[in-house]
Amino acid sequence: MDLGAARDSEEARRLLSPASPLRRHYEELAAxxxxxxxxxxxxxxxxxxxxxxxxxxxLGLGAALAASGRPAAVVDCNLGRPHLHRVVGxxxxxxxxxxxDGRRPLESYGRxxxxxxxxxxxxxxxxxxQALLEGEAVVEAVRGLExxxxxxxxxxxxxxxxxxxxxxxxxxxxILLVIHASRTSRKAAREATDDLIEAGANLxxxxxxxxxxAHMS
Amino acid sequence: MRSTDRDGWRVRRExxxxxxxxxxxxxxxxxxxxxxxxxxxxxxxxxxxxxxDYAAEAVVGITPQQQAAGGGEQExxxxxxxxxxxxxxxxxxxxxRAGWGDRxxxxxxxxxxxxxxxxxGRAVLRVRFRGDTPxxxxxxxxxxxxxxxxxxxxxxxxxxxxxxxxAGAELxxxxxxGEAYLSYHPVLYLLLAVVVGVVLGxxxxxxxxxxxxxxxxxxxxxxxxRAPVLGVIPDHSAxxxxx
Numbered sequence: 001m002d003l004g005a006a007r008d009s010e011e012a013r014r015l016l017s018p019a020s021p022l023r024r025h026y027e028e029l030a031a032x033x034x035x036x037x038x039x040x041x042x043x044x045x046x047x048x049x050x051x052x053x054x055x056x057x058x059l060g061l062g063a064a065l066a067a068s069g070r071p072a073a074v075v076d077c078n079l080g081r082p083h084l085h086r087v088v089g090x091x092x093x094x095x096x097x098x099x100x101d102g103r104r105p106l107e108s109y110g111r112x113x114x115x116x117x118x119x120x121x122x123x124x125x126x127x128x129x130q131a132l133l134e135g136e137a138v139v140e141a142v143r144g145l146e147x148x149x150x151x152x153x154x155x156x157x158x159x160x161x162x163x164x165x166x167x168x169x170x171x172x173x174x175i176l177l178v179i180h181a182s183r184t185s186r187k188a189a190r191e192a193t194d195d196l197i198e199a200g201a202n203l204x205x206x207x208x209x210x211x212x213x214a215h216m217s
Numbered sequence: 218m219r220s221t222d223r224d225g226w227r228v229r230r231e232x233x234x235x236x237x238x239x240x241x242x243x244x245x246x247x248x249x250x251x252x253x254x255x256x257x258x259x260x261x262x263x264x265x266x267x268x269x270d271y272a273a274e275a276v277v278g279i280t281p282q283q284q285a286a287g288g289g290e291q292e293x294x295x296x297x298x299x300x301x302x303x304x305x306x307x308x309x310x311x312x313x314r315a316g317w318g319d320r321x322x323x324x325x326x327x328x329x330x331x332x333x334x335x336x337x338g339r340a341v342l343r344v345r346f347r348g349d350t351p352x353x354x355x356x357x358x359x360x361x362x363x364x365x366x367x368x369x370x371x372x373x374x375x376x377x378x379x380x381x382x383x384a385g386a387e388l389x390x391x392x393x394x395g396e397a398y399l400s401y402h403p404v405l406y407l408l409l410a411v412v413v414g415v416v417l418g419x420x421x422x423x424x425x426x427x428x429x430x431x432x433x434x435x436x437x438x439x440x441x442x443r444a445p446v447l448g449v450i451p452d453h454s455a456x457x458x459x460x
Contacts, residue, residue: 029447036445176447187427204447207449209450
């Protein structure tokens with residue numbers, strides 16, 4: 001196992017394990033989303049810049065929901081930089097792109113990493129990632145996952161790319177913006193927030209990831 | 218971990234609330250205090266090096282031999298008289314008379330003769346002088362004012378005999394050591410240092426806060442983005458160390 005794979009495996013353990021010290025923070029996030037999300041069931045998770053931790057937030061939140069008896073799904077929409085399958089382990093032979101033709105439900109291209117938590121990787125990306133995300137097929141395929149699930153989380157590209165994909169931007173119930181406490185620049189975060197609101201996106205709120213020091217909670 | 222009311226946060230995005238400004242300043246209070254402290258220290262050092270500084274004023278009345286019309290003309294007249302009389306020689310004599318000897322340049326720096334017009338329309342010359350003691354301040358002002366009066370009157374008499382200046386002068390009020398006042402106010406300068414320190418330190422704090430990549434806490438994110446923070450996920454390594 002190479003170093004990157006070992007790191008991903010360790011990250012998955014931290015996010016999915018019920019004994020993880022991170023769990024209660026994700027439970028708190030899930031509770032706030034349920035209380036303040038206006039009943040949003042499909043949520044696009046994005047960030048101003050790469051490296052803020054969208055995949056981690058999606059998995060941690062999904063795991064917290066599933067552990068409390070509320071089934072959830074996480075879909076990797078980072079067609080340009082697939083990452084989710086590496087974190088949870090497994091191949092990326094099938095996934096979101098496989099389900100865009102509508103022949104089989106998207107659910108059949110994912111796998112349960114925990115009871116009640118379905119993970120759908122990107123699948124093979126042969127066409128232009130941007131073109132795939134612009135179509136309504138993504139919305140239809142992902143909406144199909146809502147049946148029987150409390151929440152569907154879309155691990156989306158960064159805000160700059162999301163703005164060029166109207167189907168992702170406006171096709172779901174809301175957007176969650178992830179900022180990293182030491183990697184996301186304030187300027188980029190402010191611009192991203194302004195851009196999302198100007199584009200008419202339903203910004204549900206912000207997640208501060210990687211917080212440190214005395215104010216970590 | 219949610220402290221912002223969702224209703225209304227969007228409509229406030231274009232404003233810069235005072236609460237946000239205060240929050241940033243409080244977050245970087247060390248920087249602001251440093252700026253204030255440095256400026257206060259500079260003022261204190263300046264005050265110590267400079268020492269007390271007193272100013273005294275003598276007033277000389279100038280009377281034209283031909284009656285001038287208005288207040289504006291009176292002031293121009295006073296300026297003309299000062300221009301004609303205030304020579305290097307006068308300055309040297311005044312410095313000697315006040316006990317400054319050959320330190321004419323320093324005497325000149327402390328001297329401030331200002332032509333003006335009184336409320337009753339009379340042209341006057343206000344001679345202000347700064348000294349280390351009230352006595353020194355009064356002595357300098359009186360020496361210059363006295364010599365000025367003598368010189369104007371001499372030139373006025375010469376005019377009658379074909380000279381150039383048609384004016385007379387008299388000392389209206391001599392400078393008294395008891396009336397000398399502190400021309401430099403340390404308390405005022407200290408207050409100014411505090412205000413300038415807060416402004417400079419605050420500007421630096423705002424600049425650092427805008428350009429930085431560090432987020433202190435959820436409130437910081439809410440203030441900066443003006444959007445509700447729904448969750449705070451700690452850095453796992455810090456969290457594991459803590460646990």
